[in-house]
Amino acid sequence: MGAIETVDLTMTYGPLTAVDGVSMQVAEGEFVGVLGPNGAGKTTLLEMVEGLRRPTSGSATVLGEPVWPRNAALLPRIGVQLQASSFFERLTAREQIHTFAALYSRPAREADDWLERVGLAEKAGTRVEDLSGGQAQRLSIACALVHDPEVLFLDEPTASLDPQARRNLWDLLSGLNESGRTVVLTTHHMDEAETLCDRVAIMDHGRILEMDSPAALVRGLDAPTRITVAPGLVDRAAGRSIDGVEDAEVGVEGTVLVTREPARVVSRLAELDLLDGVQLHTGTLEDVFLTLTGREYRA
Numbered sequence: 001m002g003a004i005e006t007v008d009l010t011m012t013y014g015p016l017t018a019v020d021g022v023s024m025q026v027a028e029g030e031f032v033g034v035l036g037p038n039g040a041g042k043t044t045l046l047e048m049v050e051g052l053r054r055p056t057s058g059s060a061t062v063l064g065e066p067v068w069p070r071n072a073a074l075l076p077r078i079g080v081q082l083q084a085s086s087f088f089e090r091l092t093a094r095e096q097i098h099t100f101a102a103l104y105s106r107p108a109r110e111a112d113d114w115l116e117r118v119g120l121a122e123k124a125g126t127r128v129e130d131l132s133g134g135q136a137q138r139l140s141i142a143c144a145l146v147h148d149p150e151v152l153f154l155d156e157p158t159a160s161l162d163p164q165a166r167r168n169l170w171d172l173l174s175g176l177n178e179s180g181r182t183v184v185l186t187t188h189h190m191d192e193a194e195t196l197c198d199r200v201a202i203m204d205h206g207r208i209l210e211m212d213s214p215a216a217l218v219r220g221l222d223a224p225t226r227i228t229v230a231p232g233l234v235d236r237a238a239g240r241s242i243d244g245v246e247d248a249e250v251g252v253e254g255t256v257l258v259t260r261e262p263a264r265v266v267s268r269l270a271e272l273d274l275l276d277g278v279q280l281h282t283g284t285l286e287d288v289f290l291t292l293t294g295r296e297y298r299a
């Protein structure tokens with residue numbers, strides 16, 4: 001059984017089609033990222049799959065159950081962290097997560113463990129409105145996880161986290177995924193998607209443009225390799241016949257050699273003893289993203 005299946009899922013707001021006929025499947029145990037420019041429809045898509053928004057048309061199932069009308073049987077099985085954290089006012093971090101735990105009949109000690117796991121044990125007695133942005137975000141993630149859901153939805157979970165908290169959250173999410181949980185997150189961080197996700201969906205204008213593993217998406221881009229050499233070496237390389245690499249097409253942009261035959265070019269550089277400081281850059285997920293979605297600002 002798949003963890004998530006959507007069929008032609010669509011949401012319109014007046015004349016705007018925010019999500020435009022999305023059909024996708026996520027297998028149980030998969031880690032999936034949804035990437036897209038601002039306004040692409042990621043949050044709207046997730047909120048329909050979570051059963052928080054009624055689609056204009058189309059349908060979604062999670063763990064084989066329809067999500068709309070709101071399905072009470074599903075609630076204990078899914079965890080949802082929203083982009084705008086909404087907390088019970090004037091509660092401390094501990095009271096907040098204890099309340100969530102109690103809603104799902106989970107013991108308070110497990111709630112305390114979650115505070116520890118997201119690095120908030122020291123802030124347990126702080127009121128939620130006095131937490132920093134990143135601390136509040138970690139609390140909202142802990143609240144989404146406290147009932148040990150099978151499918152986890154996170155909307156830009158690392159948006160306001162510092163580098164330490166971001167890496168710690170990566171470890172936490174990878175661990176949950178390795179223990180069989182399905183994870184779906186939205187992110188603007190390509191490195192995050194590349195590191196964590198089995199597959200990523202690249203969205204724009206309400207549609208999924210591509211959905212595949214990061215490696216397959218990058219391979220599909222068929223980008224040339226850029227070989228950065230130390231300043232001055234390009235001339236020496238050219239002077240000493242880099243085109244001794246027969247038939248290897250090598251473009252030169254400043255101190256960068258651009259080629260589709262990096263192995264041959266690098267071995268020629270080695271022969272010429274010009275390897276010092278050489279760096280290789282192949283295509284990245286960001287290149288795929290920008291190729292598919294363009295570079296103009298979004299509303």
Ligand SMILES: Nc1ncnc2c1ncn2[C@@H]1O[C@H](COP(=O)(O)OP(=O)(O)OP(=O)(O)O)[C@@H](O)[C@H]1O
Binds near residue numbers: 037040041
């Ligand atoms: N309640 C609403 N009423 C009208 N338009 C809406 C509503 N919610 C979202 N939209 C519009 O739908 C489009 C998709 O919004 P959505 O929040 O899903 O994008 P997103 O991909 O999550 O963007 P971001 O990366 O900025 O979070 C946007 O143009 C947004 O303005």
